[in-house]
Amino acid sequence: MTIRMEQTYWEKGDTWPKILRYNCEKYGDHRRAMRHKHYGVWQPYTWKDYYLNVKYLGLGFLAFGFEAGDKVMIIGDNAPQWYYAELAAQAIHGLSVGLFSELLPSEIKYIAENCEARFAVVEDQEQVDKLLEINDELPLLKKIIYWNYKGLAHYDDEILVGYRETLTQGKTYEAEHAGLFEQNVENGRADDECAIIYTAGTTGSAPKGAVHTYRTLRAGADYLLKLDPWFENDNVVPYLPPVWINEQWIGIGCHLLSAGILNFAEAAETQQRDSKETGPSIVFYGARLWESQAATVQARILGADAIKRFAYRLLMPVGYKAADVRYRRQNPGVTLKMLYYFADIFLFKSIKHSLGLSNARICYTTGAILSPHAFRFYHALNIPLKSLYGTTEGGALTGARNDEIHSETVGPGHEGTEVSISATGEIRYRQPGVFVGYYKDPEGTAVVLKDGWFHSGDTGSIREDGHLVFTDRLKDLLELPGERKVAPQFIESRLRSSPHIKDAWILVGPQGAYVAAVIVINYDNVSRWAGKNRVAFTSFAELSQAPEVYELVRQDIARVNQIVPAESRVKKYINLHKELDPDEGELTRTRNLRRAFLVERYHKLIDAIYSDNEAVPIEAQDRYRDGRTGTIETSLRIQSVEGAGS
Numbered sequence: 001m002t003i004r005m006e007q008t009y010w011e012k013g014d015t016w017p018k019i020l021r022y023n024c025e026k027y028g029d030h031r032r033a034m035r036h037k038h039y040g041v042w043q044p045y046t047w048k049d050y051y052l053n054v055k056y057l058g059l060g061f062l063a064f065g066f067e068a069g070d071k072v073m074i075i076g077d078n079a080p081q082w083y084y085a086e087l088a089a090q091a092i093h094g095l096s097v098g099l100f101s102e103l104l105p106s107e108i109k110y111i112a113e114n115c116e117a118r119f120a121v122v123e124d125q126e127q128v129d130k131l132l133e134i135n136d137e138l139p140l141l142k143k144i145i146y147w148n149y150k151g152l153a154h155y156d157d158e159i160l161v162g163y164r165e166t167l168t169q170g171k172t173y174e175a176e177h178a179g180l181f182e183q184n185v186e187n188g189r190a191d192d193e194c195a196i197i198y199t200a201g202t203t204g205s206a207p208k209g210a211v212h213t214y215r216t217l218r219a220g221a222d223y224l225l226k227l228d229p230w231f232e233n234d235n236v237v238p239y240l241p242p243v244w245i246n247e248q249w250i251g252i253g254c255h256l257l258s259a260g261i262l263n264f265a266e267a268a269e270t271q272q273r274d275s276k277e278t279g280p281s282i283v284f285y286g287a288r289l290w291e292s293q294a295a296t297v298q299a300r301i302l303g304a305d306a307i308k309r310f311a312y313r314l315l316m317p318v319g320y321k322a323a324d325v326r327y328r329r330q331n332p333g334v335t336l337k338m339l340y341y342f343a344d345i346f347l348f349k350s351i352k353h354s355l356g357l358s359n360a361r362i363c364y365t366t367g368a369i370l371s372p373h374a375f376r377f378y379h380a381l382n383i384p385l386k387s388l389y390g391t392t393e394g395g396a397l398t399g400a401r402n403d404e405i406h407s408e409t410v411g412p413g414h415e416g417t418e419v420s421i422s423a424t425g426e427i428r429y430r431q432p433g434v435f436v437g438y439y440k441d442p443e444g445t446a447v448v449l450k451d452g453w454f455h456s457g458d459t460g461s462i463r464e465d466g467h468l469v470f471t472d473r474l475k476d477l478l479e480l481p482g483e484r485k486v487a488p489q490f491i492e493s494r495l496r497s498s499p500h501i502k503d504a505w506i507l508v509g510p511q512g513a514y515v516a517a518v519i520v521i522n523y524d525n526v527s528r529w530a531g532k533n534r535v536a537f538t539s540f541a542e543l544s545q546a547p548e549v550y551e552l553v554r555q556d557i558a559r560v561n562q563i564v565p566a567e568s569r570v571k572k573y574i575n576l577h578k579e580l581d582p583d584e585g586e587l588t589r590t591r592n593l594r595r596a597f598l599v600e601r602y603h604k605l606i607d608a609i610y611s612d613n614e615a616v617p618i619e620a621q622d623r624y625r626d627g628r629t630g631t632i633e634t635s636l637r638i639q640s641v642e643g644a645g646s
Helices: 006-012 016-027 047-063 080-091 105-115 125-137 163-176 180-187 214-227 245-258 268-278 287-302 306-327 333-354 372-380 442-448 488-496 523-532 540-544 547-561 595-601 603-609
Strands: 032-038 041-046 071-075 095-099 119-122 143-146 160-162 193-198 209-213 261-264 282-286 362-366 385-387 389-391 395-398 418-421 426-430 453-462 468-473 478-480 484-486 501-507 515-521 570-575 615-623 629-640
Touching: 006 016, 016 047, 016 080, 016 180, 016 245, 032 047, 032 080, 032 268, 041 047, 047 080, 047 163, 047 180, 071 080, 071 105, 080 095, 080 119, 080 180, 080 193, 080 245, 080 261, 095 105, 105 125, 105 209, 119 125, 125 143, 143 163, 160 163, 193 214, 193 245, 209 214, 214 245, 214 395, 245 282, 245 362, 245 389, 261 268, 282 287, 287 306, 287 362, 287 372, 287 488, 287 523, 306 333, 306 372, 372 385, 372 488, 389 453, 418 453, 442 453, 468 488, 484 488, 488 501, 488 515, 488 547, 501 595, 515 547, 523 540, 523 547, 540 629, 547 570, 547 629, 570 603, 595 603, 603 615, 603 629
Parallel strands: 032 261, 071 095, 071 119, 095 193, 119 143, 143 160, 282 362, 362 385, 515 570
Antiparallel strands: 032 041, 193 209, 389 395, 418 426, 426 453, 453 468, 478 484, 501 515, 570 629, 615 629
16 A cells, blocks of 8 residues: 655654654564665665664764764765665764765865765775775775675775674674764764765866755655655666765755655666666656657657558657647647657657666656757656756756746746845845855855855746746856857757767857857767668777768757857857767766866867868877777867858
């Protein structure tokens, strides 16, 4: 029987450890809290398992000298141990600090020094090696605890200890300090600082640690649960670990408050395949992943047999028509209902199953502007995808009910929030989820937090119906002659809706001459297209510079040019010879462009585009079809777009 938990959220406690204790007492071994796919088998973990892992890990920390206020870095892909580590640190009055598993040693060192971390809980040998490489430069770091033992049997550094050994230490410590863990949990308060969440560093500056309390994090979870109540039998597949604020609200907060089930894929690359097996009812991805999935479906259709292509061309318009009717809050009528029923049986259900979205009833996107084309695609499948707006520092601000979704907005403000637009167009807001401040950075805090109002640095507007329209980062707006402004995300998101384009970077050049685009092709999709159309190539760079591929991209740019204002039309473009890489600082770990860094790195390319050159020479590493890499010297073509204007 499904039990609605909405009215009992506040009865569970005012901290995450207290709520975990409540769930353990209520459900014990009778209900699953998590499932983790390991060696092809889904391993269940009950609420009692969750609580006991947190308890003995926390006591293990204490046995190793943990003190109140200590910081625990957590590094690894999504797994139950990630969540155990966060709540274990919080239960004994410490703070969790999440890091993406792809971070380089230098990036880990910066955050470890900045937050003064004394403990680290990591996934595997790769993360252990990174920390050992910089360990001599981190005198505060006391213990590194790993949960995946593979390859670590012969490591003998005294700073290292296995997860199972830490639990054993915790049980021994409990025998000597009976009731200490329970006392620590009981003494926790809503306004205790519990997590430091680092910003992505999109603007090119170093990430900043936003300090949050249980109260500020819970505000975001409460908003989402009021918007879309969860049930005990809801299945959730968290895409990313709780490194960023959204997974703190969803994977930690909403999960604990609703007592649903978290399902962890075996590996990041098996996420979509494993999702098909669990049939998640709640799905939360960044905009880039939603766009990538939609583009993959379109690419597969283009490469399918004639019958499947015909079915797609015949039935998808039915879905788009139904989506448009829902947007206008109109009755679809008997004919459209019948056609949609037919299209759903013969096409839509199979697409949803291939994406692991067969049972999805709550779907969120955030992190960047989702292209209207991708948004409309999912709604044609009757997937209730909607945009949320929130920030690491300011907390959750907006979200729409399923009956008021608009592709061009991020919804109205949640009840209890206040939002205003400054004279410069900046979005400012205040609500209970605003952060405490940047860790040990009062000057930085004072810049963005004034009289309780968080100054987001984003630009947008509020419609008459109260819905917020997000435009772009204020400092990312590009200026053209005549004080005209271009929002690069507006154009980039529409270019990324193409199955041939993985990334797009919009710029205007010196003195705002005109709009140009740097394009990163979708190698997987374009290489399949090239094979089918007999376009010869041996590497990414060679494929990107093929005249036939330039023509593919030109058609996509021409399509976008038709729907943007005349002054925003792309006049020139260039296909980059490689993918943008977060390890090289070109993207954030959430795959957003780091524009200031890109301008610095590719200044010669920009100069060539705006100097009327026809090509620009480059020397770089290239990836071949067999996986090899090598250094190449080649030229990148600079192509004009006819009809784009001056």
